[in-house]
Amino acid sequence: MTTRTYNLAVVGYGGMGSYHVDHLLKSNPQIHVKGIFDIKQERNDVALSKGLQVYECLDALLSDKSIHIVLIATPNDVHKEIAIKALKAHKHVVCEKPVTIYARDLEEIMTVAEETGQVFMVHQNRRWDEDFLTVKKIYNEKMTGEIFHIESRVHGANGIPGDWRHLKKNGGGMVLDWGVHLLDQLLFMIHSPVTSVYANLSYVLGDEVDDGFQTYLTFANGITALVEVGTTNFISLPRWYLKGTEGTAIIEDWGLNGKIVKQNKDIISAPKPIKAGQGLTKTMAPPSEEATTMVNLPAASVLSQDFYDNLVSVIEGRTEAIVKNHEVLRVLKLMESIFESAEKNEVIQTSL
Amino acid sequence: MTTRTYNLAVVGYGGMGSYHVDHLLKSNPQIHVKGIFDIKQERNDVALSKGLQVYECLDALLSDKSIHIVLIATPNDVHKEIAIKALKAHKHVVCEKPVTIYARDLEEIMTVAEETGQVFMVHQNRRWDEDFLTVKKIYNEKMTGEIFHIESRVHGANGIPGDWRHLKKNGGGMVLDWGVHLLDQLLFMIHSPVTSVYANLSYVLGDEVDDGFQTYLTFANGITALVEVGTTNFISLPRWYLKGTEGTAIIEDWGLNGKIVKQNKDIISAPKPIKAGQGLTKTMAPPSEEATTMVNLPAASVLSQDFYDNLVSVIEGRTEAIVKNHEVLRVLKLMESIFESAEKNEVIQTSL
Numbered sequence: 181m182t183t184r185t186y187n188l189a190v191v192g193y194g195g196m197g198s199y200h201v202d203h204l205l206k207s208n209p210q211i212h213v214k215g216i217f218d219i220k221q222e223r224n225d226v227a228l229s230k231g232l233q234v235y236e237c238l239d240a241l242l243s244d245k246s247i248h249i250v251l252i253a254t255p256n257d258v259h260k261e262i263a264i265k266a267l268k269a270h271k272h273v274v275c276e277k278p279v280t281i282y283a284r285d286l287e288e289i290m291t292v293a294e295e296t297g298q299v300f301m302v303h304q305n306r307r308w309d310e311d312f313l314t315v316k317k318i319y320n321e322k323m324t325g326e327i328f329h330i331e332s333r334v335h336g337a338n339g340i341p342g343d344w345r346h347l348k349k350n351g352g353g354m355v356l357d358w359g360v361h362l363l364d365q366l367l368f369m370i371h372s373p374v375t376s377v378y379a380n381l382s383y384v385l386g387d388e389v390d391d392g393f394q395t396y397l398t399f400a401n402g403i404t405a406l407v408e409v410g411t412t413n414f415i416s417l418p419r420w421y422l423k424g425t426e427g428t429a430i431i432e433d434w435g436l437n438g439k440i441v442k443q444n445k446d447i448i449s450a451p452k453p454i455k456a457g458q459g460l461t462k463t464m465a466p467p468s469e470e471a472t473t474m475v476n477l478p479a480a481s482v483l484s485q486d487f488y489d490n491l492v493s494v495i496e497g498r499t500e501a502i503v504k505n506h507e508v509l510r511v512l513k514l515m516e517s518i519f520e521s522a523e524k525n526e527v528i529q530t531s532l
Numbered sequence: 533m534t535t536r537t538y539n540l541a542v543v544g545y546g547g548m549g550s551y552h553v554d555h556l557l558k559s560n561p562q563i564h565v566k567g568i569f570d571i572k573q574e575r576n577d578v579a580l581s582k583g584l585q586v587y588e589c590l591d592a593l594l595s596d597k598s599i600h601i602v603l604i605a606t607p608n609d610v611h612k613e614i615a616i617k618a619l620k621a622h623k624h625v626v627c628e629k630p631v632t633i634y635a636r637d638l639e640e641i642m643t644v645a646e647e648t649g650q651v652f653m654v655h656q657n658r659r660w661d662e663d664f665l666t667v668k669k670i671y672n673e674k675m676t677g678e679i680f681h682i683e684s685r686v687h688g689a690n691g692i693p694g695d696w697r698h699l700k701k702n703g704g705g706m707v708l709d710w711g712v713h714l715l716d717q718l719l720f721m722i723h724s725p726v727t728s729v730y731a732n733l734s735y736v737l738g739d740e741v742d743d744g745f746q747t748y749l750t751f752a753n754g755i756t757a758l759v760e761v762g763t764t765n766f767i768s769l770p771r772w773y774l775k776g777t778e779g780t781a782i783i784e785d786w787g788l789n790g791k792i793v794k795q796n797k798d799i800i801s802a803p804k805p806i807k808a809g810q811g812l813t814k815t816m817a818p819p820s821e822e823a824t825t826m827v828n829l830p831a832a833s834v835l836s837q838d839f840y841d842n843l844v845s846v847i848e849g850r851t852e853a854i855v856k857n858h859e860v861l862r863v864l865k866l867m868e869s870i871f872e873s874a875e876k877n878e879v880i881q882t883s884l
Contacts, residue, residue: 309809336816378730414780414793428766434808441766451690456786457661464688
């Protein structure tokens with residue numbers, strides 16, 4: 181079987197655009213990065229210095245018949261227009277996250293993708309994160325029994341990065357920037373509808389967009405989740421905290437420090453009361469030593485392909501997409517409920 | 533000045549009743565523990581072995597003219613009846629928490645206390661907890677700038693203790709058992725009305741009462757708080773987590789392990805992006821080393837008197853109560869909003 185090669189062009193050669201070129205696409209045997217389009221001269225200079233072709237406008241890029249795939253890594257508000265143009269120019273399209281700010285805009289893109297028969301895939305790369313895939317393993321294999329509560333947090337102390345991510349019109353803010361990842365991970369893992377959403381956005385930095393949020397989700401299967409992003413946290417709480425019917429799991433950080441503490445079911449051994457503040461407590465005392473067992477975190481689950489290998493397989497009709505557009509649409513709808521809940525200070529009943 | 537002595541009798545000589553006698557009252561120079569009433573023979577035997585008088589019924593205790601103070605440490609559902617009887621018998625009354633299950637019951641007690649001119653004080657002892665008074669110090673002295681978000685958690689792995697605390701009719705469950713403390717601490721510290729409440733109760737142990745909860749409070753001054761109690765947590769998250777405009781504080785446990793990390797305001801030093809999962813992030817990278825300073829937790833605030841010294845001073849008209857009944861009433865109303873929010877799965881707008 182001959183292996184075909186695809187030429188890719190990047191629209192928006194900023195931080196993420198060059199991350200794709202320098203890291204994600206570097207070793208892919210079937211995708212060749214041919215050129216870029218960016219509105220900034222300095223980015224064009226970088227591209228030229230790396231031997232990439234620089235297109236003078238989007239239309240020039242799209243009318244290059246040798247380009248098969250367009251990667252969109254611009255600010256969020258222009259994803260839709262570029263995606264639809266590219267699909268209509270018979271390109272396959274990879275789009276950075278959040279794919280659009282509103283669900284209806286993704287629906288428009290999906291319609292055009294269907295009409296043109298081109299592949300449209302959103303780069304929800306954090307489905308491949310090792311911390312998440314470790315959680316997925318614990319969840320799927322019931323390593324702490326049935327998990328009934330999940331907390332997923334990312335805490336930073338650096339505020340919102342210094343560019344368009346501060347601006348509402350460009351789709352800035354932390355719900356759209358990091359929330360989209362954490363929510364996508366949860367919905368990818370938990371196969372049950374979200375039935376209600378409560379959310380609180382933080383505006384402590386004085387930006388027009390949220391600098392963080394906490395949201396409380398309830399799923400139809402009874403699972404609850406607290407999802408949080410903070411950019412004003414000088415001390416970080418753990419990345420993951422999972423409560424199951426037989427134990428608790430924690431992942432502290434990106435370095436995968438963490439553990440599982442399991443209940444020893446057959447051992448009934450009352451805890452010794454401890455002095456806690458001005459009182460004694462048995463309820464909040466540590467369990468007796470015999471009552472629990474500590475185990476290491478398991479090796480992470482593995483997804484069948486990496487993102488770009490999967491893209492090529494999907495283009496060639498050999499497999500289905502790991503990141504499906506209807507899944508991405510569900511996350512966008514969930515983010516709309518989060519914004520609605522925070523704005524009204526109400527619980528939003530959903531059937532997502 | 534002659535120092536008067538007061539005789540105290542205990543109604544409900546179980547775990548908390550004997551804790552008062554053996555610890556809290558042991559060294560008080562003005563209060564003498566004379567006797568007890570308990571419905572269990574085994575508790576009467578313990579009392580006799582300690583040289584305490586055992587009353588054969590509540591009325592016998594209340595008609596003992598030598599008794600000045602009654603301590604109520606029974607299950608929660610009978611506090612009101614006993615309190616009102618004791619006040620009408622011209623006793624001063626100390627009552628364990630939660631004082632009543634419903635706010636209207638405390639209001640009845642308060643009316644009788646006013647009519648009879650007797651002192652009624654609720655033993656909200658965790659206002660004296662050193663971890664809380666450390667937080668109060670950080671909050672009041674703005675050691676992390678203006679605090680805008682507070683998380684207060686207690687996590688245990690031992691379920692609900694094995695007695696009436698499992699039963700709804702006795703006022704069991706974790707909102708009433710531990711929630712009352714955590715909420716009382718917050719309202720004692722933050723002088724601003726609670727404007728909205730969202731809460732989610734956990735019933736994972738299959739009891740008829742909640743085995744834990746998470747509640748999200750919004751205050752009129754903009755502060756938000758996440759208050760949580762868990763009894764199925766085999767790994768504990770930190771007891772306190774405080775976000776201020778100039779830093780973050782954490783208290784890990786009852787042993788007061790913790791720290792404050794403050795922002796160095798004048799130093800602008802961009803963090804280095806880190807590899808986090810499948811992507812680079814500057815937002816979630818640790819701040820550069822020059823950008824923050826770690827400081828130790830401060831010494832705790834100190835309240836002017838301990839609980840029973842304050843009681844005596846209040847009886848003698850020398851000072852005001854540290855635990856005021858209208859404050860306790862506010863906490864009961866807040867707990868009612870928590871139950872209402874959880875039951876309806878709605879945000880409850882309040883003006884507490």
